Amino acid sequence: MGPPHIRVAHGHRSLDGARRLHRIHELKPRSPPLNAEPADQIRLLEVQALDSRIGQLDHKRRNLPEHAELERLNADVTQLRDLLVAAQTEESDTAREQTKAEQDVDLVRQRAVRDQQRLDSGAVTSPKDLENLQHEIVSLAKRQSDLEDVVLEVMERRESMQERVGELSGRLGSVEAKAADAEIRKAKAVQELDAGSFTAAKEREIVAGAVPADLLKLYDKLRAQSGGIGAARLYQKRCEGCRLELNITELNEVRTAPANSVVRCENCRRILVRTPESGL
Template structure:
């Protein structure tokens, strides 16, 4: 295959742009914000679950507190009625008086026990409320971090896409001026050789595989016409000759 030396040099420019596009694609896929957002998302989901649990406990203890307070009030009212009967003098039978006094004392103990229950429930509810408040603050802080990371990610992607678009346009313009058979060979080799289909011969060394050509290979390259498309004897890539090839 033959191609003008200027076209072969231009092919190196296309190769450089293809490498830049690959670098941008790699950068896009491996932005640090991807891993950061994944970590923050997992932490946020866990905290939200804990917050739901704390708020559920707050609601449950609120109902328990209401029930316990109602029980206390019922006992208090009953004791008040009994005390009123006792104080009114309407109960005259010694046995009835003894039973009434016994019931008042029993109700007092019952009220004390229920008030202890109310206090215990209130303490549990206060702990749940404090826990919920702390978790809500942590959730809000983490949500702010997620928003900030998403903004950084969006900015980085916007910059990458803008540069990628410009590089792709430049690459398209350069490639349009190359011979079709040369470009076809380059594309095939680039697909086979990890994205590098053409390399410069620099100081007797292929910059694609980084190996130096042996004397036989160098003599063949030296003897090839200027417009001949030569290949690296080691990796098979298109080998572009320049003034710095060391021939």
Template sequence: MNSEPADQIRLLDLQDLDTKLSQLAHKRENLPEHAEIDALEADLTQLRDLLVAAQTEEGDTAREQSKAEKDVDQVRQRSVRDQQRLDSGAVTSPKDLESLQREIASLAKRQQDLEDVVLEIMERNEAATARVSELQDRVASVRTKADDASARRTSATGELDAETTRVTKEREVVAGSVPDDLLKLYDKLRAQQGGVGAAKLFQRRCEGCRLELNITELNEIRAAARDEVLRCENCRRILVRTSDSGL
């Protein structure tokens, strides 16, 4: 293939722009905010699960406490009624009096036991409530951090997208000035060679594979016509000659 030296040199400009676009895409994909947000979202998921469990325990203990308090109230009311019967003098039979006194004593013991249960449940409910409050604060804190990271990511991606748009337009202009057959070869090689389709011959070294050319290769390049499109014998990329090639 033959192409004017100026067209070949424009390939280096095109390669610089394509390299820049690849770097921008890589930077966008690997913004530190991506990993930061993923970690924070994972923390949020875990904290929310813990919060749901704590809220469930809080609700369960609240209902358990309410039932236990009703049980205490029922025993207390029964005890009050029995005491009133005892104090009224309506019960005169010694046997009935003894039975009533035993029941009052039994109810007092039952009430004490139930009140102990209520206290134990209250302690568990208070602990669950405190846990809910703590987890709500932690969720809010992590959510704030995640929102901040999201805002930073949006800002960073916006800047990168704007730069990508600018470079893409510049690439279109440069690509439009390169002959179609040369551009087609460049794009094909760039796809095959990890994003680099053309490289400068600098100080007798291919800037694509970073290998120095041997004397035979250099002599062949020296003998080639100025408009001949050369390829590196090592990496097969388009090898562009410049004033810095050291020929």
């Protein structure tokens, strides 16, 4: 084991080496240098504008007011159809109940008619049988009156349900018409937006075709990483990508960079395109 001062010296040499290595890493560029003619960089802004336009059209397509309107109307249609089916079922049940009650009235009436005919014919001579027959006729009359009241009550309920069915049918037809109109308006809006997207995409294809491949590749990568904005104009000392103003050091670096050097915003790392309005 060596003397203590030798071990300390070795430690100092190791620390100095680590610091030098750290400084070397700090001096390394963040990405390989990239050059492109100023006209190509300006053209890249045209590509960005078209991409932004396409993105706006896509956003508008996804958020058409007709989407929410149709969702609400279709929910109303579903609810009204359920209510209508329930009302129609109840009306149908009430119709069968009415038919059964009317049949019961007819049976009692027919029996009362037969008893009255027997009574009027004189065929029944026994005082007891006559009394029983007369009592039955009175009972049948009471039974018929009660059943007729049941028929009237059922008829009233059926008429109420028929009105309910008519009301629901009308409301359903109205809502379905509104939904159909919304579908037509949505389809028209989507068609117009699709046409705009198609035109912008074709124009983008032409403009992007004139941009150097390496510059376009970097732009597409940054656009995917930065919310759809890969290149921004430097306007009045401010990056239009992150909306932050460059400090004096950053401005000096951009000012002294060659015209064909592709510079990046130190804040958002987007491609920063210089124009006569950059304020340099």
